[in-house]
Amino acid sequence: MKQIFFLVLILISSLHLAQDIKYTDSEINKKLDSIKAEGNLLFLLENSSWQSTDLARANKKISKNFGGYITYKSNDTVKTVILNKDKSLVIAEYSFKNNSKKPVKENISQRNLNSDEAALKNIRAKLISQLSDPKYQVGAPEGFSLNIITIPFETNYKNYIITGASESNVIPFGNDYIFVTDKEGNIISNKKFHSRLIPTMTAMPEGSIMTMSTHSHLKTNPFISATDICTFRLYAPFTKLEEFSVYSSIVGGYMIYNYKKDTLVKAKDIK
Template identity: 55%
Template structure:
């Protein structure tokens, strides 16, 4: 009898999980607005990191002194700072405002780390140590890398891992993670958005270009993710792609992000 009860409860759980996920229209709109805001924030952080690295490594005075870097929001700026190789001091600071490609303020005076910079450094160092352990199965396929974006989350921190690549004509969707940690980098929660890497190519082998792309999400991740938006905004400009969509099996809906208009909406008739 106990075995029958256990089997019944197990099957009930499976059936409940397999039922369609229900959200009201207002809940979906609020969720999409939140995802788009987070995705744009991740993009502004990673773009500042890209631009700062390009500038700093061309500076003959500091390029050989550079160690790790940190990117965060400070008042009206998105700021990228470079630590010395020992990680004890900040040796360069680049501040970006209003989506600027070129920093509006640069500071090359050596200084101590601020409280937020100490926290970010601790989070980054401890997570990198965790990622480096093969047993934790956090990595990227050959030809791809993982980039770290950390943002405050109440008293804790969110750290996103998004894929990167130097390959041309490809948008590296998938293989993205989210870790919630305390300010010392202790992992409190973790999540993987996609089951694998989903590279999307801007043109096929015959040179035919696409204007949009689509992929599906796991049922337990029913919405398009902030990492999707960030990755697309970073790499789509190197292709002719201007929008992408995600089909949600859990919600039986298709969400479309338009980079030109910076909109995230439900597509009623995607096909």
């Protein structure tokens, strides 16, 4: 009984300390700069995937043999390669630079996967095979899909999962995850950024248009997430929205991101 009571005291103390964490303005700004950089990288990769898969499906020859894709950064270029149905060959390659909506280079000749592409393909397949485990609670509501963005991280890989929306006039914030895997694709650690999907409507049935979007974060995940920024950058150009905000009591206000200016700032109130 004494051991149980002692454990309870430790847990209560730990929770209390977690709730009382405070950050200086310098620490907050440094954290926000890092998150913005990661969010922009996620956007570059996912934007390339969007544009490339649209181009591939519009090409009848490629579309009929489409078996998936791999997206990665190589120096100053983001590449998406389209795989054949058994994922043994590259059947198209699209290269993008500087947030371009059109590829700076297209190659639709068939070739073997290089070593980096083969590694990313295997990691993705291994990760997906593990996500069916109920303990990870990974899934998407009807009408939404999940997209994986993989980034090399030291000797491991960061695998972000974001939600995609098929209907217009909605930004699918939330229902996002990160899985860190080793080079074989085995999960080392994982985190869910939001407790649920936060579908933000950008236009209402009566015709009114949303000009501002905000949601709040729990104390256990107080900062705006890189996935928030990526998702907003993907969908905002189809709306009237230029910025969105996340409220956090730990940060002491709102974190406001503007995609046209690419700025992320902290403010006590929304103007």
